[in-house]
Amino acid sequence: MTKNELNSLYFHWMCRLVCKGRFSKHLPYQKLFRHLNEYRFSPTLVMDENRADDGMDLRYRFGYEKALDGSVIALIDDRPCSMLEMMVALSLRCEEGIMYDPEIGDRTGEWFWDMIKSLGLTDMTDDRYDPELVDSVLAKFNAGKYRRDGKGGLFYIPKTSKDMRTAEIWYQMCWYLDEVIVKGG
DSSP, X not given: OOHHHHHHHHHHHHHHHHHTTTSSSSOTTHXXXXXXXXXXXXOSSGGGXXXXXXXXXXXXXXXXXXTOOHHHHTTTOSSXXXXXXXXXXXXXXXXXXXXXXXXXXXXXXXXXXXXXXXXXXXXXXGGGOOHHHHHHXXXXXXXXXXXXXXXXXXXXXXXXXXXXXXXXXXXXXXXXIIIIIISOO
16 A cells, blocks of 8 residues: 555545534535645644644554554654644544443534534535635634634634633633533533
8 A cells, every 4th residue: 555545545534533424425525624634733732732642643543443554554654743633533532532422422523523613614615615714724723813712713612701722622622512512502
């Protein structure tokens, strides 16, 4: 398997994790997903480096699930964590580590799409795609230049008293789950 083939397989695997059952056969967000996969996640807070580590560890989960040798995975483990990897890994951690409920089923995609919505990227379907806008949104996120309530970041909590920009992503996610999901805010 070539490096390009492996990268393609990995990309489609990540897409399926957060899109299964959401779209018919064609993913109308192919351009956005590719952009997220090429855009580097740059943590602004020290503890957010854990999110980058989780994203890079996703490569090895992929290898394990596809029964690939570690030396094969090393072919794609040659770059920093992408935004797509970080967001998919965070969605998995949210579902598997916090929100798992066998009666409801797998909501990994729900957590991912909540982040896409909070970032303001839901309109970026292939037919309306604006790469400059996506670059601007992602640059602002990476720089922590989103709104205090999290709008423009990964987790938007209306009327929160917390400044989401000063908290690590993990805490933002926990507050979001508590306020928006559990309390129904």
